Amino acid sequence: MxxxxxxxxxxxxxxxxxxxxxxxxxxxxxxxxxxxxxxxxxxxADNRKISPDQRKKIYALLGDIANYTGYSIPQEMPAVMKWKYLTETGADMFSLSDCSMTAANKYLTWLIDFCFENNIGFKTKTWDMLPDDYAMVMRCCKHRKCIICLNHADIDHTFGLVGIGRDRRTVDNSKSYFLPLCRIHHQERHNLGAKNFLNKYHIKPVKLNAQTRKELRIGK
Structure with a gap:
């Protein structure tokens, strides 16, 4: 190339x-x-600069990581995590003061994955800033975390296609929509009905591509 x-x-x-x-x-x-x-x-080329909202989310996550790990000098956590990100991903050096929105979003996504993979809990204030993004539903599916409470999630149910009398093994999941929900919120979804449940928590189910469905062992 x-x-x-x-x-x-x-x-x-x-x-x-x-x-x-x-x-x-x-x-x-x-x-x-x-x-x-x-x-x-x-x-x-992304000529947009990092937004105040992106910067706020990134520093909130860095604060959660510092609190969880008990890092002795919290002020150094941004530099420590940036170094880890750069060495693991090979990304170019950037500054949170003036990097592009694309660079900021990639770093934000990496921080979210880091927290999931290391079982680092989000503060309620931090979590409330994150789930509105479509990417957060995908991240929770990937890590099997409930989009609402972050407990272990089941995502083997779909919205709008699978119901009583239908065999999940024969459903074409390429046309299905998914949400990662723990058993408690899964049951609440059934009790309230899909529309009321989605409106209550201001969330939307997502489609999963073939590769993601394969990784999560969700039918065909």
Missing amino acids: SEIFGKLKSIKGKEITVLLDDELSTYQIDKYSNNQSPTVAIIL
């Missing part, structure tokens, strides 16, 4: 015009495409 940079000039339906920074020779195209029609990936 060869990276070629330029600026997007226009978009018309599915057609785009790009002004390249440097000339592109037919030799380069033939070389990388093996004399076939080349496939091009478009990656848009």
